[in-house]
Amino acid sequence: MNRRRHANLVPVAALVKWVVVAFFLCTAGLCYVYFKNQMQTTGNDIRGLETRLNELRMDDDRERAQINRLSSQSYLERRLQEGFIQLTPITDDHIVRLHMAATRTPADATADIDGADQLSQDPNRIVAQ
Amino acid sequence: MTHSAKVRALIACCALALVFTGFSARLVQLQVTEHEKWADWAHEKHGTRQTIYAQRGLIMDINQQTLADNEPARMVIADDSMITDPDDAAAVMAGPLGMSETDLLAKLTSGRRYIVIKKGVPEDLAEQLDTRLAVRSIRGITFQQDSERIYPNGTMACHVIGFINDKHNGVGIETQEDQYLSGHDGFRYTERDRSGQELVAYRGQEHAAQDGYNVRLTIDMNLQNIVETQLDAACKQYKPQKAICILMRPQTGEILAMANRPNFDPNDVRTETPDQLAANVAALKNCAITDEMEPGSTFKMVTAAGALNEHVVTPDTTIYCENGSFTYAGRSLRDDHPNGDLSVDDILIKSSNIGAAKLGISLGEQRLYSYIRAFGFGERTNILLPGEIPGLVPPPQRWSKLSITRIPMGQEVAVTPLQTITAMAAIANGGHLMMPQIIHDISDPNGGVISTFPPVEIRQIITPETAREMTAAFRGVVSARGTAVGAKVPGFDTAGKTGTAEKIDPDKPGYLSGHYIVSFCGYLPADDPAFVCLVMLDDPHTAEDQYYGGLVAAPIFSRIGAQVARYMNLVPQPDVPASSLVVTQREHD
Numbered sequence: 074m075n076r077r078r079h080a081n082l083v084p085v086a087a088l089v090k091w092v093v094v095a096f097f098l099c100t101a102g103l104c105y106v107y108f109k110n111q112m113q114t115t116g117n118d119i120r121g122l123e124t125r126l127n128e129l130r131m132d133d134d135r136e137r138a139q140i141n142r143l144s145s146q147s148y149l150e151r152r153l154q155e156g157f158i159q160l161t162p163i164t165d166d167h168i169v170r171l172h173m174a175a176t177r178t179p180a181d182a183t184a185d186i187d188g189a190d191q192l193s194q195d196p197n198r199i200v201a202q
Numbered sequence: 203m204t205h206s207a208k209v210r211a212l213i214a215c216c217a218l219a220l221v222f223t224g225f226s227a228r229l230v231q232l233q234v235t236e237h238e239k240w241a242d243w244a245h246e247k248h249g250t251r252q253t254i255y256a257q258r259g260l261i262m263d264i265n266q267q268t269l270a271d272n273e274p275a276r277m278v279i280a281d282d283s284m285i286t287d288p289d290d291a292a293a294v295m296a297g298p299l300g301m302s303e304t305d306l307l308a309k310l311t312s313g314r315r316y317i318v319i320k321k322g323v324p325e326d327l328a329e330q331l332d333t334r335l336a337v338r339s340i341r342g343i344t345f346q347q348d349s350e351r352i353y354p355n356g357t358m359a360c361h362v363i364g365f366i367n368d369k370h371n372g373v374g375i376e377t378q379e380d381q382y383l384s385g386h387d388g389f390r391y392t393e394r395d396r397s398g399q400e401l402v403a404y405r406g407q408e409h410a411a412q413d414g415y416n417v418r419l420t421i422d423m424n425l426q427n428i429v430e431t432q433l434d435a436a437c438k439q440y441k442p443q444k445a446i447c448i449l450m451r452p453q454t455g456e457i458l459a460m461a462n463r464p465n466f467d468p469n470d471v472r473t474e475t476p477d478q479l480a481a482n483v484a485a486l487k488n489c490a491i492t493d494e495m496e497p498g499s500t501f502k503m504v505t506a507a508g509a510l511n512e513h514v515v516t517p518d519t520t521i522y523c524e525n526g527s528f529t530y531a532g533r534s535l536r537d538d539h540p541n542g543d544l545s546v547d548d549i550l551i552k553s554s555n556i557g558a559a560k561l562g563i564s565l566g567e568q569r570l571y572s573y574i575r576a577f578g579f580g581e582r583t584n585i586l587l588p589g590e591i592p593g594l595v596p597p598p599q600r601w602s603k604l605s606i607t608r609i610p611m612g613q614e615v616a617v618t619p620l621q622t623i624t625a626m627a628a629i630a631n632g633g634h635l636m637m638p639q640i641i642h643d644i645s646d647p648n649g650g651v652i653s654t655f656p657p658v659e660i661r662q663i664i665t666p667e668t669a670r671e672m673t674a675a676f677r678g679v680v681s682a683r684g685t686a687v688g689a690k691v692p693g694f695d696t697a698g699k700t701g702t703a704e705k706i707d708p709d710k711p712g713y714l715s716g717h718y719i720v721s722f723c724g725y726l727p728a729d730d731p732a733f734v735c736l737v738m739l740d741d742p743h744t745a746e747d748q749y750y751g752g753l754v755a756a757p758i759f760s761r762i763g764a765q766v767a768r769y770m771n772l773v774p775q776p777d778v779p780a781s782s783l784v785v786t787q788r789e790h791d
Binding site: 115119135170 | 274349355399403773
């Protein structure tokens with residue numbers, strides 16, 4: 074009786090060990106597949122977002138090009154000639170000058186250069202050898 | 203188990219072992235021995251090197267107005283390996299793309315996996331085409347992001363802005379600064395699945411594109427518009443072969459406007475074939491820097507400035523002008539209007555050829571030549587535009603006996619319009635020869651300035667005192683006594699010099715009868731000039747005896763000057779009324 078019981082004993086420890094190993098392998102495999110899918114999904118998302126970003130950039134470029142075209146000298150000149158824009162020239166007797174110093178240039182780095190004497194003192198000036 | 207059963211089991215096991223050994227051997231062969239081969243094949247099949255195109259930089263004027271821009275478009279790309287029916291694909295695409303079916307078919311069957319079918323395809327057309335291809339289930343055609351260069355101002359400032367085509371032929375800033383404007387394309391190694399979709403997870407090495415730098419010019423489009431409008435009006439009135447106008451700030455050498463006629467539209471020219479470009483070469487040339495011509499009387503400024511600076515004469519020195527006919531070295535030199543004694547000032551005011559010749563003789567060959575070279579003639583100004591020529595100034599060793607009387611009045615030398623205005627600017631600014639500047643700065647796409655172009659003084663040519671004396675004489679040129687009363691800008695103290703040069707006969711030695719290059723180069727306000735302007739017309743159609751620079755070019759200068767002065771907010775002087783422009787005497791150079 075005791076011999077038979079001893080012979081039919083289930084090797085629990087070994088079984089548990091193999092079950093754990095199998096479970097670990099299965100989990101690892103599933104995780105691999107899951108992460109692989111996640112990478113694929115994220116990649117697709119990234120691609121979609123990049124496409125959308127590119128489209129927005131292109132829209133931006135398109136709008137900017139359109140603004141530049143519509144605000145260009147040539148276009149405004151044409152619209153003026155076609156009568157879509159009305160401009161009235163300002164005559165000299167309608168100009169009130171608040172100061173007599175001539176501000177003749179756009180505000181840029183060279184605006185302060187008024188004459189040759191000042192020019193020779195310009196620290197940014199390069200004299201060619 | 204019987205013996206036979208054991209044998210059969212053994213045989214089966216051995217057979218299975220052999221089969222698996224065979225599989226294993228094959229696996230080792232695929233994965234180890236031939237790994238490189240199959241990996242390369244797989245990479246070639248699915249992996250691609252994706253080009254990330256850099257955006258070309260913008261060209262802007264001084265006020266940041268965009269002169270050359272990029273508009274989104276599509277580039278049609280074909281993958282030969284994915285196209286199953288090239289004939290069908292060619293038939294669908296040929297019409298909308300404006301290509302011949304034969305050419306398209308040849309491209310589609312070229313055996314390459316990356317075939318550029320057409321660039322710069324408008325987006326709406328690309329979408330329509332994509333739909334038609336999808337309906338016909340044609341695979342292997344993709345529409346990549348691309349951009350098309352556009353020039354919002356059309357012909358305006360076309361010679362300065364220029365263009366560049368796919369073969370890197372072009373003109374203007376587009377060509378000159380291409381290395382900065384073009385940027386650097388990036389790349390990305392990636393893989394695609396069976397349907398051609400990119401597998402983002404398998405992206406490899408990636409190098410971002412570096413967009414081109416933006417170039418900001420010294421050109422002011424408002425001033426350019428004034429110049430172009432007046433030049434158009436002048437061309438309509440006089441129908442010249444060529445017309446040139448340059449506006450420069452004398453203190454810094456900045457070019458504020460530069461226009462030529464004939465001109466072109468860079469939006470159209472960019473797509474022309476080399477043959478078409480060759481046929482259109484006259485319009486493509488920036489004559490302000492690529493054409494040389496005898497300057498005529500404007501060149502007298504060099505002779506007079508040299509003589510005054512060397513104290514050979516003073517402004518009041520009297521020179522006998524032979525009553526209109528002067529014989530030197532056996533040849534006669536004439537003035538259109540005979541003069542007796544003239545002061546040096548009056549020689550310029552009345553533009554006496556004989557007076558200028560005698561000033562040249564007084565100065566001497568070597569010193570005259572030195573001043574011509576000092577004023578920058580005979581060498582490039584080094585403006586940052588392609589194709590500039592140095593002009594032609596022969597050294598004294600090659601002069602004839604007659605040269606000392608002809609060169610002082612602007613014959614026997616060839617100069618560019620840019621050299622002329624640069625020399626005039628030197629007189630206007632007190633004697634400093636400035637290098638002409640066309641680029642203000644270069645900046646990165648985020649606006650960070652990476653390079654600026656400060657004013658460059660080449661040399662001091664004449665003393666400020668001589669410059670003041672020259673300006674006094676040039677004031678007289680624009681007075682009622684001078685040759686260019688029509689150049690007067692109401693309310694402003696104006697100075698300048700006219701030029702009327704006979705055109706050289708290209709076929710035989712001598713000049714063409716009745717064909718002239720007329721010019722006026724002047725500045726205002728005379729004491730502290732805000733700008734110098736050169737107007738030059740090549741062979742204007744005028745009534746007889748109406749071909750002089752003072753009658754043709756000077757009024758154009760006046761109209762431009764008045765508008766430019768208003769734009770620059772120059773304050774009119776109350777003691778220089780417009781009513782002073784009463785012509786009491788008209789003389790020509």
